[in-house]
Amino acid sequence: MQLNRRVAFATLALLASLNVSAHAILTDSTPKANGSVAAGHVALTLKYNSKIDQGRSRLLLVAADKSETPLAITASADKPNELDSATDLKPGAYVIRWQALALDGHITRGDLPFNVTPAP
Amino acid sequence: MALLVDIFGYLSVILHGLVIVAQSMTLGGLLFLVFLLHPLSSRLVQGDALEQRIVRLTRWSAWGLVLAELATTALQVSVLMSTVDLPFSNVMQASFAVAASVKILCALAIAFCLGQRTMARSIPRTLLLLVGLIELAAATATTHAYARLDDNTLLMLVEGLHQFGAAIWIGAIPCFVVVLRHLQDADGLRLVGSRFSRMSMIGVACVLLSGITMWIFYVGDAQGFYGTAYGVMVGAKVAMFIGLLGLGLGNFLVTERLRKGGDASVTRMRRFAEVEIGIGFTIFFAAASLTSVPPAVDLTTDRVTLHEIAVRNAPAWPRLSSPDHDTLAISQLQTQLDQDAARDHQVTQSATTPGSGILPPRNAEDIAWSEYNHHWAGIFVLLIGFLALLSRAGMRWARHWPLLFLLMAAFLLLRSDPEVWPLGQEGWWVAWRDVEVAQHRFFVLLIILFGTFEWSVRTGRLKSERAALVFPLLVAVGGAMLLTHSHQISNVKDQMLIELTHTPLALAGVAAGWSRWLELRLPGRGGRIAGYVWPACFMLIGVILLWYREA
Numbered sequence: 001m002q003l004n005r006r007v008a009f010a011t012l013a014l015l016a017s018l019n020v021s022a023h024a025i026l027t028d029s030t031p032k033a034n035g036s037v038a039a040g041h042v043a044l045t046l047k048y049n050s051k052i053d054q055g056r057s058r059l060l061l062v063a064a065d066k067s068e069t070p071l072a073i074t075a076s077a078d079k080p081n082e083l084d085s086a087t088d089l090k091p092g093a094y095v096i097r098w099q100a101l102a103l104d105g106h107i108t109r110g111d112l113p114f115n116v117t118p119a120p
Numbered sequence: 121m122a123l124l125v126d127i128f129g130y131l132s133v134i135l136h137g138l139v140i141v142a143q144s145m146t147l148g149g150l151l152f153l154v155f156l157l158h159p160l161s162s163r164l165v166q167g168d169a170l171e172q173r174i175v176r177l178t179r180w181s182a183w184g185l186v187l188a189e190l191a192t193t194a195l196q197v198s199v200l201m202s203t204v205d206l207p208f209s210n211v212m213q214a215s216f217a218v219a220a221s222v223k224i225l226c227a228l229a230i231a232f233c234l235g236q237r238t239m240a241r242s243i244p245r246t247l248l249l250l251v252g253l254i255e256l257a258a259a260t261a262t263t264h265a266y267a268r269l270d271d272n273t274l275l276m277l278v279e280g281l282h283q284f285g286a287a288i289w290i291g292a293i294p295c296f297v298v299v300l301r302h303l304q305d306a307d308g309l310r311l312v313g314s315r316f317s318r319m320s321m322i323g324v325a326c327v328l329l330s331g332i333t334m335w336i337f338y339v340g341d342a343q344g345f346y347g348t349a350y351g352v353m354v355g356a357k358v359a360m361f362i363g364l365l366g367l368g369l370g371n372f373l374v375t376e377r378l379r380k381g382g383d384a385s386v387t388r389m390r391r392f393a394e395v396e397i398g399i400g401f402t403i404f405f406a407a408a409s410l411t412s413v414p415p416a417v418d419l420t421t422d423r424v425t426l427h428e429i430a431v432r433n434a435p436a437w438p439r440l441s442s443p444d445h446d447t448l449a450i451s452q453l454q455t456q457l458d459q460d461a462a463r464d465h466q467v468t469q470s471a472t473t474p475g476s477g478i479l480p481p482r483n484a485e486d487i488a489w490s491e492y493n494h495h496w497a498g499i500f501v502l503l504i505g506f507l508a509l510l511s512r513a514g515m516r517w518a519r520h521w522p523l524l525f526l527l528m529a530a531f532l533l534l535r536s537d538p539e540v541w542p543l544g545q546e547g548w549w550v551a552w553r554d555v556e557v558a559q560h561r562f563f564v565l566l567i568i569l570f571g572t573f574e575w576s577v578r579t580g581r582l583k584s585e586r587a588a589l590v591f592p593l594l595v596a597v598g599g600a601m602l603l604t605h606s607h608q609i610s611n612v613k614d615q616m617l618i619e620l621t622h623t624p625l626a627l628a629g630v631a632a633g634w635s636r637w638l639e640l641r642l643p644g645r646g647g648r649i650a651g652y653v654w655p656a657c658f659m660l661i662g663v664i665l666l667w668y669r670e671a
Binding site for chain 2: 024025027049050051052053055056057058080081099101102103104105106107108
């Protein structure tokens with residue numbers, strides 16, 4: 001019970017830390033913030049309002065048990081404002097903790113919480 | 121290092137402000153030398169000596185640019201190296217690092233090569249101007265324009281024009297003040313004054329043209345202006361720009377009178393120019409703050425409406441009683457964690473981790489706590505303004521009004537951050553990682569400093585004229601810093617509504633500081649008028665604080 005409460009708090013706190021008054025902001029993402037995706041191999045896309053230095057940015061997957069897994073970013077010259085990745089996910093609550101370096105040198109970070117539901 | 125990203129982010133805004141100041145003074149000094157002082161020096165009494173002074177000032181500015189740029193780049197590079205786990209050589213290939221290296225090299229070239237001998241020959245002069253132009257181009261690569269998805273070239277040209285306008289106008293004012301201080305003859309004043317007016321007009325035109333263009337691309341519409349943090353900061357810049365234009369117009373009228381052979385107050389021109397420097401530099405910090413927020417056009421959701429602004433600012437009676445500390449969200453969460461840990465025989469977790477980027481929870485009691493703080497601060501400041509007016513009216517006992525600042529500082533230090541020692545569970549030193557706590561402490565330090573200095577001046581303990589200038593300078597600095605103040609609140613609209621009240625506070629602080637400066641430095645009617653303006657500004661700050669709402 002207390003573990004659930006702690007997870008709920010962590011989720012709430014992470015939700016609260018969505019960094020929206022920063023230099024680079026998320027304009028769209030897959031999965032959506034607080035959205036759901038089916039378990040399995042999941043493509044992750046974070047789209048920003050400005051060009052991002054993909055090689056010098058970071059994506060970190062935080063699971064409900066607070067374990068952290070760095071995600072490899074797929075560099076893509078024709079999508080200069082995106083951070084793309086893919087990973088295998090089991091059902092549960094996750095947060096992508098992102099840190100983006102905008103091309104003009106500003107570092108911003110934020111969180112993208114989402115849920116993974118059992119595969120149909 | 122990950123826990124220091126937020127505090128580094130704030131520091132980088134401050135350092136970026138210093139970079140803009142140093143860059144503007146370097147380029148402004150260079151332009152002042154090439155287009156004003158060098159051509160006129162043979163016709164000025166002490167022309168050579170003046171040129172030497174301005175060369176020295178410009179070289180110091182260039183060194184300042186080297187240091188500020190090194191500091192800001194080192195900060196960004198170290199954050200990237202530690203958080204993304206990249207080697208130094210990799211990070212130094214990032215666009216911003218390349219641009220910073222170019223800026224540093226250009227500043228070094230100016231610092232080493234600028235001198236009266238290079239000024240005397242046209243090719244070295246032209247080369248130095250070219251170095252300045254390269255520095256300016258590199259500077260545009262660290263602006264929003266470079267990272268935009270569209271219209272990069274146009275926007276970078278516009279940013280370059282904006283920074284050029286700021287340099288030739290605001291950046292050159294320190295040189296103008298130095299020359300005015302040492303120039304005694306009417307002919308010389310006429311020559312320098314009228315040419316600097318023309319340079320300033322070019323600067324104003326560049327700033328206006330580029331500012332309007334950036335408005336179109338970055339703000340977009342009326343709601344982008346009043347409904348986003350970016351728009352509000354632009355509004356603050358516009359307000360200060362209008363103030364600068366007023367002061368500039370006053371000086372233009374003086375130079376015109378001088379040009380026509382009439383009598384005019386050169387002292388007033390000098391004092392107005394000093395204030396122009398102060399307000400101009402404040403604009404630079406507002407500009408630095410702008411780079412840390414997304415352009416208004418990008419923030420399509422979470423904009424504040426006029427209705428929401430009206431509802432939030434509806435008059436209400438001030439909150440003069442505080443909720444209990446135990447009822448705050450963070451206290452309740454800590455209590456819960458303590459109980460869980462005791463039951464599970466585990467080590468207690470802290471409800472907060474300063475610098476983690478995770479914002480603390482807030483409930484209605486937290487809002488009440490914050491409003492109570494703001495309202496009592498408002499009472500303090502209102503009283504300070506009122507007592508300062510009474511003191512001016514001759515009531516001797518009222519001269520102790522600066523002591524109220526010390527009371528207010530103690531109040532703010534104790535209550536601003538309830539999660540921190542002595543009220544909360546967070547340690548005093550570890551809380552420095554929290555960017556909001558660090559800012560609050562900086563403001564408390566400023567308040568203690570200017571309160572102490574002003575009380576010592578008013579009671580005759582400090583008799584130096586320079587000591588009297590500490591109060592206005594620090595008040596103006598406090599106002600400027602308030603423009604960079606951020607609240608760690610997750611709700612964007614709430615954060616925005618708070619900024620809508622803090623921006624007028626900052627502007628009133630800047631106005632108070634510089635009007636007190638004028639009272640001290642400007643003899644006659646102007647100084648007397650300024651002597652009534654700054655207490656009125658304090659009272660206005662008090663009223664705004666009493667009006668403050670977070671829900």
